[in-house]
Amino acid sequence: MEEIRIGVYICHCGFNIAGVVNVEEVAKYAATLPSVVISREYRYMCSDPGQDLIKNDIKKLGLNRVVVASCSPRMHEPTFRKAVADGGLNPYLYEHANIREHCSWVHDDKELATKKAKDLVRAAVKRVYRHEPLVVKEAPLNPNVLVVGGGIAGMQAALDIANGQNKVYLVERDPSIGGHMIQLDRTFPTLDCSECILTPKMSDVGHHPFIELFTYSEVEEVSGSIGNFKIKVRKKARHIDESKCIGCNVCEEKCPWKTDSEFEMGLAKRKAVYIPFAQAIPHLAVVDPNLCAYIKSDGKKCGACIKVCEAQAITPETLLKQTDQIVEFDVGTIIVATGYDQFDPSVIPQYGYGKYDNVLTGLHFERMTCAAGPTGGKILLKDGREPERIALVHCVGSRDQNYHEYCSRVCCMYALKYAHLAKELSKADVYQFYIDMRCFGEGYEEFYKRCSEEGVNFIRGKVAKITDEALSDEEKGKLVVISEDTLLGKLVRVPVDMVILCSALEARSDAENVARIFNLNRRADGFFLERHVKLDPVATPTDGIFIAGCCEGPRDIPDTVAQAEATAAKALSLISKGTITTEAAVSTVDESICHGCGRCEEICAFHAPKVASKNGTLVSSINETLCKGCGACAVVCPTGAISIKHFTQDEILAEVAALTEVS
């Protein structure tokens, strides 16, 4: 066996390490350890000159093992592995000791910290001695992409990827794509009509040769890993024949069963068979099985739609026999864009939402101001009158530790939008109750100024109560909004006819389940967590899975679109490379001890081990492209036949023994 020649490098990390640990002393100590040929300390090992020290020493001193003691391996283990490789060694003949996070940052006793740093270095030296060269392999990446959620975020990402002639599977839970944006009337700050800018995109998605659209569908299962995910989708029964439905809507006209339209926020009705809205993509009917009398009576009642559908898309067969379908396919990368829910303000009893007819949320107002909406674009009270005064209440459920502590980021701006629309579409006076005006985006401050010019009354204060109890004639029959005007230092009571609660954006009620399926992490506020808030904002801790739009936190459309495009770029860069590097530190099976019990096969989340008969006996073998080196199989293997390269029993025990040695 060749002689082991180890080089040790202690990093100062400026004062981060050297301020607490006596790095010179550690370096001197390391030089005394067996097989250490050279030991140095340097201000910044990660800098080019620092890395050059390693490369030169490998060449000049014939090093064949390297240890760097510095920061956490998360950032710089790859840096130093690469330096070792550039110096001509196998990159796995390297070991990293963390003397910053594990030592200098958490201790202030210099002497003890220095001693601990020595211990950590000694353990690393003992371990690196036993390292073997490992080979990194490449595996092909499946170029197909799964996008989950067909709001503006999901659609934009899907289009960007599909326009590059890559196959996209877009899975949307609702019967149509569009998300919240298709419910909006006009969009701040430019007041573009949301429908006008969105329907062309929806249509593009619907007809794109490279997009396979699954609506009224949900992803049920994801397995595998980057480059090679296996997806199972449940396509819910629409109870119509999709290949025959021409979207004429005659069935909906004739269907006698009504309920509140989700799309119109309950301001209009839909039927048991319905097309969610005029521009729905796909433009197909869907039957609500909980409302349809034919389905509920097992074919004994109603059936009006069957009689009128000339295309024969609805039949007794589709209504009674059609079941959910499970569709399976493979992709290499996944983009999750499942958006947000609007906060339900009925949990704030003093605002009277659900109690007073004319206390509404933002999405109600969007539908009301929309020319194609239930009121034909008129702002109307429940009884059909026009309001004389409208109050806009900010921060409902946002910036409030009793509900959500975060700022929802769009409410100030959409409240201003409503102030403008109220002025444009009615004669009402507008009272806007705010705590701080947050108008940070492009053109936002200008929009604020414009609304001020239009004569909106701004009152600085968080609304305490909305009541119909009148204290004066002027208040009779009105909703009275009570708040301190904190700038006047006076309590004000403003009698109005309509109140719009600018409700928070919150994480979807099923975010927990989605997180589980896609192996995502959630922040304390419930939204999905990005890998790094500044430097890796659309990646997640799971390689190959990206997040875009409001599922990551509240944001406006410009930010949502930018993020969606970022996820597309991430996916496209993986696709254009075409391969993924597989883990080198994978597990191996010692066939002479393996009993073929199959526990490894059961535990592995990546389907890497397979038990098969070899020369008449059952033994396990590992598919190295699938193995992530997580070690689960090695733990459950009852005979100790499985070990993980780079983390062998011999190495770990040597490291532990070195740590418990008294220096």
Next chain:
Amino acid sequence: MEVLSPYKEATDVILEAGGEPLKLCYQCGLCTGICPWNLVRSFLVRRIMHEAQLGAVDFGSEDVWTCVTCRACVQRCPRGVEIIDVMRAIRRAVAGLGIGVVPDALRISAKNIAGVGNPLGEAPEKRNDWAKDLGVKKFASGTKILYFPCCVPSYDPDVKAVSRSTATIFNKLGIDYGLIGTEAKCCGEAIRKAGHEDTFQSLAQNNINLFTSNGVKTVVVSSPHCYHTFKNEYPELGGKFEVVHITQYLASLIDEGKLKLSKKINKKVIYSDPCYLGRHNEIYDEPRKILQSIPGVELIEFPDARENGLCCGGGGGRIWMDTPKGERFSDIRVEQAVGKGADIIAIACPYCFLNYRDSVLSMGKAETMQVKDIAELVAEAIG
């Protein structure tokens, strides 16, 4: 231009008492909008928080003494500011450091409490006289329950009905209970909120020593204020007892089938949540449960009940201070009760008793509206 010249020592006291949350106040004004005072006059809670943050409190202002510590604002503050702690600290600065004026009425009560151990200035040895003819035993080690009625039901001729009813119920049910000796003093809850910290400390020490040396394990109280301080403040000072409010105790006896209410009271009864039972300690259901168990009683609710219940005006030491007519919360409440067609306002706190009694009298409603403690109603219904 006004020059900000913070009174350093006082500012430190307040900032320390307000702790981190005070720094978090973002001046939204929700507290002002919620505070019941603004039903009757202007009281800018938010501005006081800002003054406290900057160390620019006006210690001479009557606003220092206004807060009734009802907790309505604290319950809803979006930033979790402990507004009552800040109010208390401001008062402490005035009373302790002498940088402002303590209102006369409060000064007298404070003197009484410090001197004779009760705010009414009554003789300490007469503390248990209310029970003289009821045959209540003195608490001795081994007695199961200590009944602690609070100073007002011990001395006030009207409010004695509360303690006497309680003893009557206990006697009928054969409960093993007793009264502690007349060395007992006021629980100190309200005087602490009124800024007299030293007085509170000495009252608490006295009571803790007395209870401990007598081997007290369980205390049943009539006042939510005693309940609050025994349960939430005494433990830090070494006094650890099981504390039970009389409504909790009676409700549990009903649950266990030990207390049966058979006599009818055919009345419309409206229940007023005491702040210190409700918002401070989240006891809302037990009192209602008892009232609903009385045959004949039709229980009705105030427009603002439970978490939103309106204070009677007596917390935070306000019970000893004068509140001019037109500014009394209990007047509003009586008005509401009349509006709802109630015959009886049921209460579960001696301060509420005093305030509602006065309101009913001064508003000339004594003929048609009765004020009764839940214990009184139970004693009547028990037959």
